[in-house]
Amino acid sequence: MISNTKKIQAKLAKRYAKEKRFRIYGLSAIAVSVAFLSLLIINISITGFPAFQQTYINIDIDIDRKLLKLDAQYSEEALFKANYRKIINQSLNTMFPSAKGRKQKKALRQLVSKSAVYQLRDFVINNPDTIGTRQSLWFLARDDVDVFMKGNINRDLPESERRLKNFQLVWIDKLLAENRLEKRFNITFFTQGDSREPEQAGIKGAMMGSLLTMLVTMLLSFPIGVSAAVYLEEFAPKNNKWVDIIEININNLAAVPSIVFGLLGLAVFIGFFGVPRSVPLIGGLVLTLMTLPTIIISSRAALKAVPPSIREAALGLGASRVQTTFHHVVPAAMPGILTGTIIGMAQALGETAPLLMIGMVAFIADVPQGITDPATVLPVQIYLWSDSPERAFTEKTSAAIMVLLGFLVVMNFLAVIMRKKFEKKW
Amino acid sequence: MINKQNGEEFDIEIDKTVGKPFIDDAKFSTRNVEVFYGDKQAIFDASIDIGKNQITAMIGPSGCGKSTLLRCLNRMNDTIQDCRISGAIKLDGEDIYQKHQDPVLLRARVGMVFQKPNPFPKSIYDNVAYGAKLHGLASNKIELDALVEKSLIRAGLFKEVKDLLHKPGTGLSGGQQQRLCIARTIAIDPEVILMDEPTSALDPIATAVIEELMISLSKKYTIVIVTHSMQQAARVSQRTAYFHMGHLVEVNKTNTVFTNPEHQLTENYITGRFG
Numbered sequence: 001m002i003s004n005t006k007k008i009q010a011k012l013a014k015r016y017a018k019e020k021r022f023r024i025y026g027l028s029a030i031a032v033s034v035a036f037l038s039l040l041i042i043n044i045s046i047t048g049f050p051a052f053q054q055t056y057i058n059i060d061i062d063i064d065r066k067l068l069k070l071d072a073q074y075s076e077e078a079l080f081k082a083n084y085r086k087i088i089n090q091s092l093n094t095m096f097p098s099a100k101g102r103k104q105k106k107a108l109r110q111l112v113s114k115s116a117v118y119q120l121r122d123f124v125i126n127n128p129d130t131i132g133t134r135q136s137l138w139f140l141a142r143d144d145v146d147v148f149m150k151g152n153i154n155r156d157l158p159e160s161e162r163r164l165k166n167f168q169l170v171w172i173d174k175l176l177a178e179n180r181l182e183k184r185f186n187i188t189f190f191t192q193g194d195s196r197e198p199e200q201a202g203i204k205g206a207m208m209g210s211l212l213t214m215l216v217t218m219l220l221s222f223p224i225g226v227s228a229a230v231y232l233e234e235f236a237p238k239n240n241k242w243v244d245i246i247e248i249n250i251n252n253l254a255a256v257p258s259i260v261f262g263l264l265g266l267a268v269f270i271g272f273f274g275v276p277r278s279v280p281l282i283g284g285l286v287l288t289l290m291t292l293p294t295i296i297i298s299s300r301a302a303l304k305a306v307p308p309s310i311r312e313a314a315l316g317l318g319a320s321r322v323q324t325t326f327h328h329v330v331p332a333a334m335p336g337i338l339t340g341t342i343i344g345m346a347q348a349l350g351e352t353a354p355l356l357m358i359g360m361v362a363f364i365a366d367v368p369q370g371i372t373d374p375a376t377v378l379p380v381q382i383y384l385w386s387d388s389p390e391r392a393f394t395e396k397t398s399a400a401i402m403v404l405l406g407f408l409v410v411m412n413f414l415a416v417i418m419r420k421k422f423e424k425k426w
Numbered sequence: 427m428i429n430k431q432n433g434e435e436f437d438i439e440i441d442k443t444v445g446k447p448f449i450d451d452a453k454f455s456t457r458n459v460e461v462f463y464g465d466k467q468a469i470f471d472a473s474i475d476i477g478k479n480q481i482t483a484m485i486g487p488s489g490c491g492k493s494t495l496l497r498c499l500n501r502m503n504d505t506i507q508d509c510r511i512s513g514a515i516k517l518d519g520e521d522i523y524q525k526h527q528d529p530v531l532l533r534a535r536v537g538m539v540f541q542k543p544n545p546f547p548k549s550i551y552d553n554v555a556y557g558a559k560l561h562g563l564a565s566n567k568i569e570l571d572a573l574v575e576k577s578l579i580r581a582g583l584f585k586e587v588k589d590l591l592h593k594p595g596t597g598l599s600g601g602q603q604q605r606l607c608i609a610r611t612i613a614i615d616p617e618v619i620l621m622d623e624p625t626s627a628l629d630p631i632a633t634a635v636i637e638e639l640m641i642s643l644s645k646k647y648t649i650v651i652v653t654h655s656m657q658q659a660a661r662v663s664q665r666t667a668y669f670h671m672g673h674l675v676e677v678n679k680t681n682t683v684f685t686n687p688e689h690q691l692t693e694n695y696i697t698g699r700f701g
Contacts, residue, residue, distance in 0.1 A: 315505065
């Protein structure tokens with residue numbers, strides 16, 4: 001016995017050293033992942049946060065009845081169709097009389113966003129008594145002005161390498177001196193759809209598209225996935241050749257590259273069934289195909305984890321198999337099923353590739369109102385913006401990534417809450 | 427045939443069941459029952475009568491087939507896929523394995539208590555009320571409340587849990603959980619209660635409570651109990667069946683089995699020479 005004690009003692013130090021080494025491996029692995037994650041988040045935040053502010057420009061507008069070609073008695077249609085662009089240009093010319101020549105005048109007009117025309121139109125329609133007066137109004141500034149205001153155009157560069165020429169900088173300096181340039185919270189970003197003009201581009205369209213697509217995906221994949229899992233786990237005959245084949249195929253489907261599902265959706269849903277392309281309905285259908293294996297596999301694991309004694313107890317009381325399953329087994333497995341579903345949904349929310357195949361990559365400026373309106377989704381919007389040449393889209397790309405990550409965090413948070421809620425019952 | 431006991435080989439014949447397997451007032455009667463799990467035969471030719479309002483104990487070493495036979499009595503083996511059963515099992519003279527027999531109805535008539543207490547992960551109240559709700563035994567909330575209370579009282583649990591009715595049943599102690607399972611079973615008022623080693627997971631005090639409960643319940647119900655404890659069989663049962671390697675070796679009055687066993691294998695087992 002004594003010799004045994006000595007043998008064990010001799011090895012103890014080595015065993016403890018091994019444990020310590022293992023702890024260090026684990027901790028360093030966590031440290032590395034945390035470092036990369038924070039690097040990512042910090043980088044995206046630094047790039048993306050400026051997008052939540054937008055530069056506005058203040059112009060004194062002469063709402064000149066003559067320029068608008070409005071008589072004393074004018075129709076609503078005439079008010080709607082009047083040439084507001086002209087009075088904005090006129091007002092700019094008045095403010096900057098130094099602008100000479102076609103090129104400079106064009107550059108002058110480009111201080112203000114194209115949306116200023118519609119903004120002014122709406123203002124006049126809503127306040128018709130301002131016609132004939134001079135109003136000091138704030139408009140969206142053009143993206144170049146905005147980029148300059150956010151410090152992303154270096155005025156020390158030679159003029160030929162700058163987006164803004166020297167005469168434009170003079171104007172901007174003058175506007176700044178008169179407090180006519182201001183950065184405000186970028187409400188446009190959250191209330192507008194996509195646009196070719198960075199200052200007008202927003203993510204509401206993509207957000208609605210994502211929401212509608214997720215809704216379709218959720219409504220289809222949850223019931224189908226859970227039903228399939230319940231059948232395979234609780235009712236299908238064990239050791240049956242066909243059941244085995246189905247099982248293997250479901251496991252394989254989980255590993256199929258997502259773009260393949262996009263091609264499948266293109267061929268089957270659009271080509272064969274004639275579902276319109278680019279709409280959340282088709283996106284939801286394709287993402288359902290992609291999410292199903294995830295939901296089925298995790299739901300089956302959750303069902304399998306329910307102790308057989310619960311099934312026996314219910315059967316022993318005279319519950320039928322279906323009653324046993326739906327009264328006891330499925331509720332007990334619900335936290336696991338929900339976790340799997342939300343993981344699947346989070347995957348679907350971030351999916352881009354299959355949606356490119358079914359036309360959800362189109363440029364769509366309107367905010368979709370239903371599942372049959374053309375739409376795009378957040379990750380595709382990110383992809384589209386990251387591809388745009390305008391400097392101002394860089395920050396918008398990062399901002400959209402922040403919104404997408406925010407969505408994911410909210411979804412995971414929901415998953416945790418739902419788990420807690422269902423687990424509490426027990 | 428060759429039998430292995432404790433590593434030694436005994437050359438003892440098990441031709442047919444000795445003792446008195448058949449009685450007049452039988453609730454259950456099995457005839458020539460053979461059970462197979464796939465290719466493996468678990469029970470050979472078991473014929474036994476189970477007396478009405480009696481406790482019948484099934485004893486024998488692990489893997490002898492006593493639980494298997496018990497689970498045939500309420501067709502719980504139906505859920506096992508390659509389980510095949512031949513022979514006849516009659517409840518009140520009707521073969522329960524006939525095509526037209528409904529296992530759901532059968533299990534409402536033949537309740538079961540399992541080895542490990544397995545309350546549903548629900549409140550105590552819901553545990554007891556579940557069977558009644560399932561079979562529509564109570565027409566309103568007041569009736570259901572009364573039924574739950576009555577069942578808990580009869581299971582000797584009411585005093586301990588009357589303030590915890592809406593707390594989870596899984597929060598009770600092991601013995602209380604098992605009594606909750608018994609209350610759940612008797613709430614649907616079955617004719618027979620099958621108990622598969624109901625006290626093997628409990629301490630001696632909880633065991634004593636359950637045993638007393640069994641004796642009091644046997645006035646109303648027919649009880650079949652599978653147990654590893656010979657003392658328990660001796661304490662609670664009127665008749666005892668001894669199983670050995672899938673064979674029903676001996677059935678007789680409990681007294682007779684323990685004091686004057688006919689078969690050599692039974693004697694070996696009850697005298698503790700193996701098992």
